Amino acid sequence: MEPTKVQSEGGLNVTLTIRLLMHGKKGETVKKMREESGARINISEGNCPERIVTITGPTDTIFKAFAMIAYKFEEDIINSMSNSPATSKPPVTLRLVVPASQCGSLIGKGGSKIKEMRESTGAQVQVAGDMLPNSTERAVTISGTPEAIIQCVRQICVVMLESPPKGATIPYRPKPTSTPVIFSGGQAYTIQGQYAIPHPDQLTKLHQLAMQQTPFTPLGQTTPAFPGLDASPPASTHELTIPNDLIGCIIGRQGTKINEIRQMSGAQIKIANAMEGSSERQITITGTPANISLAQYLINIKVTSE
Known part of the structure; x- marks a missing residue:
């Protein structure tokens, strides 16, 4: 694929x-x-061996940044080989982190898209079968010459622009300890099983301290044997009204999005039938205050992204 094609699709002024x-x-x-x-380039903090590098900007600045990274990696490989007898130069390898909901488009029907990328760029591309721990992202490994990698990143950018991620993405965060914490909307959550459970501030502070000190059993794992007997706050109910024309983006096709929100928040969510003459629908959310706030947060994301 020619680089000019990306430009003619207006790909260069889109922020990605x-x-x-x-x-x-x-x-x-x-x-x-x-x-x-x-491009804006950020590197995750923390004392983890793995770092997440986030590159944001118009697509042409992303390609420049990737070109620089690929050549830098190649330079590092050449420098590390200067004292070794090996003559063939190993390929440069980069690992992207891509929301799982976009990986299907990268692979294509029956692997057609990924095959086309491999053939047209000469880079090796592999999409991991499993999601990265405690996230809804997958690793996409690209290896080859810097030139092949840049071409390949270009094509991946085009695919990502054409099929944006579906639903909420839980970003992968490299963690040296065992309990993941997700920060969203100024609130911290830990993942237990398949639920995101809001994390009181004290726990977060303890967790941050724990990250700097010796590992110990994370507090989140002292769940009582009888779930009914723990001191969880009583369930309460919260009502929201949503304009009829936005209700579809909350429910999703065949209820997929609303089920995702129920599952992530742990709250019960009921959507009332449309009332005659009314332009709004009532949504009732039941659960602990924490479940409710997470459900509201997830509903807001859906509405604001429309």
């Missing part, structure tokens, strides 16, 4: 975010890449 998994040190290189590419 690409996430990349890296090992190792940051600092000067990143500063230089920011200045030269014009």
